[in-house]
Amino acid sequence: AQKITQTQPGMFVQEKEAVTLDCTYDTSxxxxxxFWYKQPSSGEMIFLIYQGSYDEQNATEGRYSLNFQKARxxxxxxxxxxQLGDSAMYFCAMRAYSGAGSYQLTxxxxxxxxxxx
Amino acid sequence: xxxxxxxxRHKVTETGTPVTLRCHQTENHRYMYWYRQDPGHGLRxxxxxxxxxxxxxxxxSDGYSVSRSKTEDFLLTLESATSSQxxxxxxxxxxSLAVRNTEAFFGQGTRLTVV
Numbered sequence: 001a002q003k004i005t006q007t008q009p010g011m012f013v014q015e016k017e018a019v020t021l022d023c024t025y026d027t028s029x030x031x032x033x034x035f036w037y038k039q040p041s042s043g044e045m046i047f048l049i050y051q052g053s054y055d056e057q058n059a060t061e062g063r064y065s066l067n068f069q070k071a072r073x074x075x076x077x078x079x080x081x082x083q084l085g086d087s088a089m090y091f092c093a094m095r096a097y098s099g100a101g102s103y104q105l106t107x108x109x110x111x112x113x114x115x116x117x
Numbered sequence: 118x119x120x121x122x123x124x125x126r127h128k129v130t131e132t133g134t135p136v137t138l139r140c141h142q143t144e145n146h147r148y149m150y151w152y153r154q155d156p157g158h159g160l161r162x163x164x165x166x167x168x169x170x171x172x173x174x175x176x177x178s179d180g181y182s183v184s185r186s187k188t189e190d191f192l193l194t195l196e197s198a199t200s201s202q203x204x205x206x207x208x209x210x211x212x213s214l215a216v217r218n219t220e221a222f223f224g225q226g227t228r229l230t231v232v
Contacts, residue, residue, distance in 0.1 A: 006159075035220055045207065045223035091159060093221075102167035104175070105150060105209070105221055109159035 002027045002096045004108035012114050013082045020067070021077040021111045023092030029053075033095040034075040036066065039110070040088040048090075051075055079113075087115045120144050123208050123224035130231055136195040138227050140208030142188075148211040149191040150221065151175075151183065153204040160207065166191055198231045205229075 003026040013019040025034065036048040051059045051066045059066040067076040079086055089110045098104040120143030130136050140149060148167055152160040152175075162175030164183040172183050180202060182194045195202055205228050209221040 043205070043226055047220040050220060098173070102165070102171070102173060103148070104162065104165065105211070106162065107152070107160040109157065
């Protein structure tokens, strides 16, 4: 079974500072993918960044980067130069094979990030 | 934006009544998922489908059933609604998670209240 753990229910960061949101995962698969989603107060789910298990380099998308440490099974999201609009819930998710030719997408419980002016 | 529509967007129903939520996509994606979102629990997978008439259970499937008779529609049915099923329900679609870097696209959510 796959599991995603986000240990920080809530975090605060000063505007323009960098922040790291933690995510650890557990899977027995060798091939898997890790995703981060943002959910603002309006409720929609917004895809941010993806990291494949075989990717040697950490993924980056603008101000978002994924600190992937495979041996430690961690996939932390780093947001640089925080903005007020970054205040939201952030979810880490993992795609892994679930048998019978199908894949599941499993989410963590989320971290609520608040950016302070 | 991915073409994915959930209906209804809001619903209030009474305990013991059956309820069906609909997810409709125009992307011809293979995978469709139903999640529920509750405070402190994140998104939990209820059921998912990896093709027409191909479905499987997620971690919180008790009390729910699904059907997918055509590619574009994935229905979630609460057979006899209970107050514990009060939640926000999200549908998601994905072309194929076997393909690298294929994210899931989400619907706008359905807020269900069981009274």
